[in-house]
Amino acid sequence: MANDGGEYVLGTTIRSEDVFLFHEGTLYESYRLLGSHVVRGRDQEIVGTRFTVWAPHAQSVGVAMDRNHWDGTVHRLEQVPQSGLWTGYIEGVSEGTLYKYEIIGSSGEKLLKSDPYAFECELRPRTASVVRDIEGYQWRDKAWVRKRKAPYDQPMNIYEVHLGTWKYSEAGELLTYRELAGALLDYVVEMGYTHIELMPLSEHPYDLSWGYQVTGFYAATSRFGSPQDLMYLIDESHNRGVGVILDWVPAHFAKDAHGLRQFDGQPLFEHEDPLIAEKPGWGTLGFDYSKPEVRSFLISNALFWMEKYHVDGLRVDAVTSMLLRDFEKSEWRPNEEGGREDKDAIYFLQKLNETVFGTFPHTLMMAEESSAWPLVTAPVEQGGLGFNYKWNMGWMNDTLSYFELDPIHRAAKQSLLTFPIAYAYTDNFVLPLSHDEVVHGKKSLLNKMPGSYEQKFAGLRTLLAYWLSFPGKKLMFMGGEFGQFIEWKDQAELDWLLLDYEMHQRMQHFTRTVNGLYRQEKALWQLDHELSGFEWIDHEDHIQNIIVYLRRGKRNGETLIVICNFAPVERQGYRIGVPTAGDYYELLNTSDAEFGGEGQTSQEPYQTDKLPWHDRKYSLEMTLPPMSVIWLKKNRGRGVKKP
Structure with missing residues (x-):
C-alpha cells in the first residue's frame, strides 16, 4: 500500500525516491534498500527482518528458510508496484537465520537463489544466505582514516x-x-x-x-x-x-x-x-x-x-x-x-x-x-x-x-x-x-x-x-x-x-x-610519476648486460645511482658518469655476504675523478660483482645508513 507521502509500506518503509534512484542507476547505497535487514524494537532487540529483492520477471517470490523447511510459499513477498522489487517483513526472523529466495519464473519454473545483497553466506559447500546485522562494530582507526591519502x-x-x-x-x-x-x-x-x-x-x-x-x-x-x-x-x-x-x-x-x-x-x-x-x-x-x-x-x-x-x-x-x-x-x-x-x-x-x-x-x-x-x-x-x-x-x-x-x-x-x-x-x-x-x-x-x-x-x-x-x-x-x-x-x-x-x-x-x-x-618513490624522477646514465652497454640510471627525489641530495650488472661476470675498472663531484657510498650491494652473496662490497667511498664520462663532467671507477645491483648515494655529511 502507499501512504500520503507516496512511499510504499509493507512492514517497514521503502522510500519511493530510493526505488527511482535504483532504476536510474544512481542508488549508491542500494545495499540499504535491498537484501535482508533486521528490524529492532524500542529496546533495540531484533523483532524481525525485512527482505527485498530485484526480480522483475518473476511471477512470485517467497523467502525459503531453514525454519520453514525451505518452503517459500509460507512467506511470500509482495511486489512493489511497477518496480520489479519484491519486499516483505517477517516477524521473529533474527540473526543467523538461513534463507534463499524461492522465485517462480515467468514460465513457471521454481528457482532457489541466494540473496545478491546478503551480508553473509554459509560456509561452502553450503550455499544459503545468512541474516546478519553488520552495524555496530567499534572502529579504532580514526587517526588512520583522517590522515589517509593516495x-x-x-x-x-x-x-x-x-x-x-x-x-x-x-x-x-x-x-x-x-x-x-x-x-x-x-x-x-x-x-x-x-x-x-x-x-x-x-x-x-x-x-x-x-x-x-x-x-x-x-x-x-x-x-x-x-x-x-x-x-x-x-x-x-x-x-x-x-x-x-x-x-x-x-x-x-x-x-x-x-x-x-x-x-x-x-x-x-x-x-x-x-x-x-x-x-x-x-x-x-x-x-x-x-x-x-x-x-x-x-x-x-x-x-x-x-x-x-x-x-x-x-x-x-x-x-x-x-x-x-x-x-x-x-x-x-x-x-x-x-x-x-x-x-x-x-x-x-x-x-x-x-x-x-x-x-x-x-x-x-x-x-x-x-x-x-x-x-x-x-x-x-x-x-x-x-x-x-x-x-x-x-x-x-x-x-x-x-x-x-x-x-x-x-x-x-x-x-x-x-x-x-x-x-x-x-x-x-x-x-x-x-x-x-x-x-x-x-x-x-x-x-x-x-x-x-x-x-x-x-x-x-x-x-x-x-x-x-x-x-x-x-x-x-x-x-x-x-x-x-x-x-x-x-x-x-x-x-x-x-x-x-x-x-x-x-x-x-x-x-x-x-x-x-x-x-x-x-x-x-617521491617522483614516481614525474619525468624528472628518472634519468639514464647508460642504457647502451648491452654487450656486458649493464644498465645505469639515476633516481631523484624532490630535493638536492636525494639522488641515487643504480648500477645493474645482469651478467654472471665481474666487471673490473668499470667507469660511470656521475652528476657531481664528491664521495659516493654503497647504500645497497646485492652481492653482500649477509644476503648470501659473494661478499664483493666496498665499505669505503668511491671518489670521483674530473674525467668526463657518459656526457657528465665527473666520473668514478668501480668493480661490479657478478650478477649484482648496487645503489650509490653521495655522502653529504650525514652518512648513509641501512634501516
Whole structure:
C-alpha cells in the first residue's frame, strides 16, 4: 500500500525516491534498500527482518528458510508496484537465520537463489544466505582514516596475499581473520611492507577460483570467520600502519545455480546476448552494464567495502575483459559502430570512479588492465577511465622475460629493460610481481632465474633491487620475499619450512633490508610519476648486460645511482658518469655476504675523478660483482645508513 507521502509500506518503509534512484542507476547505497535487514524494537532487540529483492520477471517470490523447511510459499513477498522489487517483513526472523529466495519464473519454473545483497553466506559447500546485522562494530582507526591519502609521492610496497594459503594453523586448518590479524600483520610489519592486498574475499563457492568467481558480492567469505572478524583484521592493520587493498571483481560472476545467473528465470544481471555475456575463458558471465540496476548494484558494492569495511582501495580485476567485447573470444558481437569496445562498460567504469572519488577522495582505485588502453589513470573529464593507478603489465612481462633468459642471451634482449621507460609516465603505474606469474607452470620467481642454486638467489636479489628502483609503486606476491622454490600451489600453505635453510633465511633478510631502504630513500618513490624522477646514465652497454640510471627525489641530495650488472661476470675498472663531484657510498650491494652473496662490497667511498664520462663532467671507477645491483648515494655529511 502507499501512504500520503507516496512511499510504499509493507512492514517497514521503502522510500519511493530510493526505488527511482535504483532504476536510474544512481542508488549508491542500494545495499540499504535491498537484501535482508533486521528490524529492532524500542529496546533495540531484533523483532524481525525485512527482505527485498530485484526480480522483475518473476511471477512470485517467497523467502525459503531453514525454519520453514525451505518452503517459500509460507512467506511470500509482495511486489512493489511497477518496480520489479519484491519486499516483505517477517516477524521473529533474527540473526543467523538461513534463507534463499524461492522465485517462480515467468514460465513457471521454481528457482532457489541466494540473496545478491546478503551480508553473509554459509560456509561452502553450503550455499544459503545468512541474516546478519553488520552495524555496530567499534572502529579504532580514526587517526588512520583522517590522515589517509593516495600515495603519489609516498612509498607504496604492497604484499599480495591469498589468505587461504599464506599459512595454516598448527592443526593444519585455515587461520581465521582474527588469527591473521596477529600472525600476518606481525610478519608484514616486520618485513617493511606499506600495504597488503587481499585476493578476493567476496563469497565464492570454489576454492580454486581464488575468489575471482563470486556468488556473494556483499558477503565477506565465511571461510575465515564473520564480517566483524574481517573488520577487526582491517582495523588492526590500520592501527599498525598498514593499508588494506581488496581485489574486486566487477567483470564477471560464477554460473552456479544459486547465484546471479538467470536470477529470476531470465538474463538479469548478465546480458541477454550470449555473445556479449559469456566469458568462455573462465566459464563465467559478464555483467550487463547497460542496465541501471546493475550499475546501482556494482557501484554500491565498491562503496560498501569502503564504508562498511574501511578498505583503503580496490584493485579492479580483469578490466580489459570489460572494455573489449572480443577479449579471448572466437565469436563476439561488435558494438553499434562495428567496433570491439564495450561502450556500456566504459561508461560504467567512468561513473564508478567518479562516484568513488566523489565519496572517498583519498582512496586507491587500481586497474588490472593488460592492453594498451589509453588514459586509464586520466580523469574522466579528460576522456580517461578515472582510475588513479594501473598495473604495469607490459613492464612485468618484459622484465620477467629478460630475467628468465640465460645471461648469454640477454645482450640481444636489453630493450626489454630499456623500452619500458618510454611509457612509464603515460599512466600512474604499479609494478606487479603478482600471483598470476607464479602459478600454472610459470615457476616461482626464484625458479625462473637461470643458473645454479646460488645463481638463482643472486638473480632474484638483482630482480628485486631493480624492481624497487624502477619508477612506479610496487607489488609482490607472498612467498617471493623468501624465495619460495616451487610455484604457488594454491591448495597448501607457503613452504615456510624453507626458512630452516640458510639461503632462504638470507633471502628473507635481503628483502626485509631492501624494503626498509626503499621506505627510507625518497628518491625511490617521491617522483614516481614525474619525468624528472628518472634519468639514464647508460642504457647502451648491452654487450656486458649493464644498465645505469639515476633516481631523484624532490630535493638536492636525494639522488641515487643504480648500477645493474645482469651478467654472471665481474666487471673490473668499470667507469660511470656521475652528476657531481664528491664521495659516493654503497647504500645497497646485492652481492653482500649477509644476503648470501659473494661478499664483493666496498665499505669505503668511491671518489670521483674530473674525467668526463657518459656526457657528465665527473666520473668514478668501480668493480661490479657478478650478477649484482648496487645503489650509490653521495655522502653529504650525514652518512648513509641501512634501516
